[in-house]
Amino acid sequence: MAKxxxxxxxxxxxxxxxxxxxxxxxxxAMDMPTIDHRGPEFQRLGKRVLEGLKTIFKCAGPxxxxxxxxxxxxxxxLANALSPGxxxxxYETGHFATLWKNMATKLGLAPEFISSDWRAGADPKAIEAxxxxxxxxxxxxxxxxHNETSTGCVSHIDQVRKAIDAAGHPALLMVDTISSLGSxxxxxxxxxxDVTVGGSQKGLMLPPGLSFNAVGDKALAVAKNAKLPRSFWxxxxxxxNNRNGFFPYTPATNLLYALAExxxxxxEEGLENVFARHDRHAEATRRAVRGWGLEIWCREPxxxxxxxxxxxxxxxxxxxxxxKAALEHFDIxxxxxxxxxxxxxxxxGHLGDINDLTIVGALAGVEMGLALxxxxxxxxxxxxxxxxxxxxxxxxxxxxx
Ligand SMILES: *Cc1c(COP(=O)(O)O)cnc(C)c1O
Numbered sequence: 001m002a003k004x005x006x007x008x009x010x011x012x013x014x015x016x017x018x019x020x021x022x023x024x025x026x027x028x029a030m031d032m033p034t035i036d037h038r039g040p041e042f043q044r045l046g047k048r049v050l051e052g053l054k055t056i057f058k059c060a061g062p063x064x065x066x067x068x069x070x071x072x073x074x075x076x077x078l079a080n081a082l083s084p085g086x087x088x089x090x091y092e093t094g095h096f097a098t099l100w101k102n103m104a105t106k107l108g109l110a111p112e113f114i115s116s117d118w119r120a121g122a123d124p125k126a127i128e129a130x131x132x133x134x135x136x137x138x139x140x141x142x143x144x145x146h147n148e149t150s151t152g153c154v155s156h157i158d159q160v161r162k163a164i165d166a167a168g169h170p171a172l173l174m175v176d177t178i179s180s181l182g183s184x185x186x187x188x189x190x191x192x193x194d195v196t197v198g199g200s201q202k203g204l205m206l207p208p209g210l211s212f213n214a215v216g217d218k219a220l221a222v223a224k225n226a227k228l229p230r231s232f233w234x235x236x237x238x239x240x241n242n243r244n245g246f247f248p249y250t251p252a253t254n255l256l257y258a259l260a261e262x263x264x265x266x267x268e269e270g271l272e273n274v275f276a277r278h279d280r281h282a283e284a285t286r287r288a289v290r291g292w293g294l295e296i297w298c299r300e301p302x303x304x305x306x307x308x309x310x311x312x313x314x315x316x317x318x319x320x321x322x323x324k325a326a327l328e329h330f331d332i333x334x335x336x337x338x339x340x341x342x343x344x345x346x347x348x349g350h351l352g353d354i355n356d357l358t359i360v361g362a363l364a365g366v367e368m369g370l371a372l373x374x375x376x377x378x379x380x381x382x383x384x385x386x387x388x389x390x391x392x393x394x395x396x397x398x399x400x401x
Contacts, residue, residue: 013332015362017149017179017308018202020352022258026205029261030254037251046245049256052263056181056204056271057196057214059188064213064238065259067252070178070199073211074100075107076233077174077195078141081219083227084108086140089130089171091122095150095338100143100176107228112139118341121148121155121303124163131167141172141194147180149202150338152310152347153298154184161192172219178202178211182266183278183307183351194219200255203307204262205352210255215239278306280392281350281359284385285309288363291381292370297345307351308335312344317375319346326369332362356389 014021035041053063066072082088085108090101092115104111114126122144131139142164144155157175164173172194177186181196182203188196193216200210215223215235223235237248266274282304289296289311297310313319323334323346335347348366350359363382370377 008331010331013330013358013362013365015349015365016333016335017347017349017351018199019208020202020205020349021354022207023205023265023353025265026258026261030207030258032254032257034253037247037253042253043245045253045256045260046242046247046251049259049263050242050245052260053212053214056263056266057177057188057198057212058186058190059196059214059216061189061214061216061220062235062239062242064215064235064242065247065251065256066211066213066233067209067250067255068211069201069208070176070197070211071099071103072233073178073197073199073213074103074176076211076213076230076235077197078104078107078109079228079230079233080213080215080223080235081172081174081195081226082107082109082140083225085110087112087134087138088141088143089114089127089139090143091127091145091155092116092118093120093122093145093148093151093153093155094118095341096148096176096178097143097145098339100145104143109228111143118148118151119153119297119299121153121300122160124156124159127160128163128167131164131169131171134169137170139169139171141174143174143176145176146186147177147184147305147307149179149308149347150310150341151297152305152308153300153303154180154305155303157186157193158191165192172222179307179351180305182262182271182274184305185275188214188216194222200259203351204259205265206255206258206262209252210259275306277354278351280389281354281356282306282309284356284359284388285348285350285363287388288366288381288385291384292367292377294377297341308347308349310335310337310341310345310347313346314376317373318343322346322369322373322375325373326365329372330365330368332365332369334366356393360386360389
């Protein structure tokens, strides 16, 4: 970035794992007059987004939309389905799982945490073993973060479902997909999830401000007798109003225009293609990291995240000093290490509206930033990523010809 200048040319590289860059199409879709949220035009918009979201969560039941950040939807999931003192089994995949657990405590629940070193996804066997011990079925819910944004590790929700079934346990399964929805394959119904929590500002490419609960039949039935206090977050009134495309209180109308556009964009590209693109950019990023001679924080290749990669700094090197250099010189924002990982790792976000050249540009910013910050590394990470992307592009080129 030039010194003594109040303007930076070109687009900022927002390579954090959310919020992600908002596409021009979505910005334009929002640039509309706010309409009467009790009128017929709104009703069409409401129905469109409420139906459309089901195709993204892959569920037949309702998806509740809140004008809130993802944290609000976490609270909604717990407050609607649980009662004071209920035991919930949560898995310590990292910082976000810890925040959700702390919230459960504050709400008067009794979370039990399966601990980990934050370098892998949730272990379904550990969940199964704990549930088998709970013969009295005191545990009312199992909560897992699908994509742990603080570590770049994914949990395999289909296997968590199988673990719960193998234990013959009736607990609800609640899953946080805030940084995976629209980036990594997810199937609410097929995987037998009871409540899925989502957010707007990551894979859906929207600005922050919306979050979601996809709610299955079993969760709806349990909610009828659940006793935690809830008002703003209550599913009941929302779902009743949503049946006609309306909301019980003023919705974030302009963000709903954006949401309608986002759903269209995901389907125009095709969800399978969206997931494959994220897989490809994640693999390119990992090749770059190995090319630099640095370590990928996620220890288990089967758990690698396709929406972000966390990178361990060499001993004695401060990740935030490097991030600052990259921002100052190349106008790129990289994710910081959260809580106990502060200064030790940085995170490269590669989710949302990202193409091959965006990721190559971002990786170039990282490679040059490492050099300018004096972090010991090898050159050639970007080249390794380019070689991979070039090879990955050629079958598509052949097929098109
Ligand atoms: C971003 C994120 C959150 C928090 O969402 P906010 O919108 O910041 O409230 C929770 N869980 C995961 C996995 C996230 O990535």
